[in-house]
Amino acid sequence: MEHPVKHDGHLNVNAITNSQFSFDKVKEIADWILERVELRPKIGIVCGSGLGGLGDRLVETKIFPYSEVPHFPKSTVVGHKGNLIFGKLNDVPVVCMQGRFHAYEGYSNALCTMPMKVFKLLGLESVILTCAAGGINQSFEVGDIMLIKDHIAPLLWTLQNPLVGHNDDRFGPRFPAVNRIYTKHYRDLIKEIASEKSLELKDGVYSSLGGPCYETVSELRGLLQLGADAVGMSTAHEALVASYCGLKVLGIALITNKAVIEYDSENYPNHEEVIDTANRRAKDLEELVSEFVSRTFVQKVDMNNNEMSK
Numbered sequence: 001m002e003h004p005v006k007h008d009g010h011l012n013v014n015a016i017t018n019s020q021f022s023f024d025k026v027k028e029i030a031d032w033i034l035e036r037v038e039l040r041p042k043i044g045i046v047c048g049s050g051l052g053g054l055g056d057r058l059v060e061t062k063i064f065p066y067s068e069v070p071h072f073p074k075s076t077v078v079g080h081k082g083n084l085i086f087g088k089l090n091d092v093p094v095v096c097m098q099g100r101f102h103a104y105e106g107y108s109n110a111l112c113t114m115p116m117k118v119f120k121l122l123g124l125e126s127v128i129l130t131c132a133a134g135g136i137n138q139s140f141e142v143g144d145i146m147l148i149k150d151h152i153a154p155l156l157w158t159l160q161n162p163l164v165g166h167n168d169d170r171f172g173p174r175f176p177a178v179n180r181i182y183t184k185h186y187r188d189l190i191k192e193i194a195s196e197k198s199l200e201l202k203d204g205v206y207s208s209l210g211g212p213c214y215e216t217v218s219e220l221r222g223l224l225q226l227g228a229d230a231v232g233m234s235t236a237h238e239a240l241v242a243s244y245c246g247l248k249v250l251g252i253a254l255i256t257n258k259a260v261i262e263y264d265s266e267n268y269p270n271h272e273e274v275i276d277t278a279n280r281r282a283k284d285l286e287e288l289v290s291e292f293v294s295r296t297f298v299q300k301v302d303m304n305n306n307e308m309s310k
């Protein structure tokens, strides 16, 4: 069993720790990848349930099934292929997780969020998190695309928060601020792109519970009262760790089903509907993300050129 080691070399044996993914272990994963891939992307994409088509859009790819990547577990959920793909999207180098890890698969939140730390050590600056979610906001329709402006994640209020334990400040600070996780500039940019494409984009608060069960009517009513617009089982903890690691975050939820907030309704959520809606709406979401990736990259190149010519 690995001891929690501070990076100054001091043992911190009394801390409950998430030594499961120490800096050295994450570095081992990142180094393994860097030895095998020439591409050096600045943007990472995580594909939610049924949204793996984004990965299929990449060209000049190098694909690693998760089973080949050191310390990566299996992706066990339908609609999550389980590939780490390096390639170009709209001519921009990206790395794409075709499928994510969920706590309900039996994985710790430290493990579920480990890829964000790997992204940091790969030199990424930004991550785009996509997910499927149930619409709690009663004005939302199935198939709506919701830009995540904030999240409510009760599990992150507990010791299940992946940042609990020994903090290695090479990843991020002990006490990260979380009031600006979803980068404003990115939200503005994607709204602009959606409006140019005449694509309606909802703006909302994503809430996440642990799953794998969907929510009770009373839980959903409670989340609505708290200000949530959509509910899912992922994303918030990844966004937290990405932001803690200094990555800029864009979060997009596809409303795959309406959350049932009427007692005794005949309707009920199910994963088949989630996947069907994702398949039906994936194209618009993929185009939005592709355009976002290329504009972000162009802006970055512009900024660098301007800086260099100063």
Ligand SMILES: O=P(O)(O)O[C@@H]1C[C@H](O)[C@@H](CO)O1
Pocket (backbone or CB within 6 Å): 047, 048, 049, 077, 100, 102, 130, 131, 132, 133, 211, 232, 233, 234, 235, 270, 271, 274
């Ligand atoms: O990985 P995401 O959050 O997109 O997947 C959602 C949550 C569950 O994994 C599943 C429920 O249908 O879809």
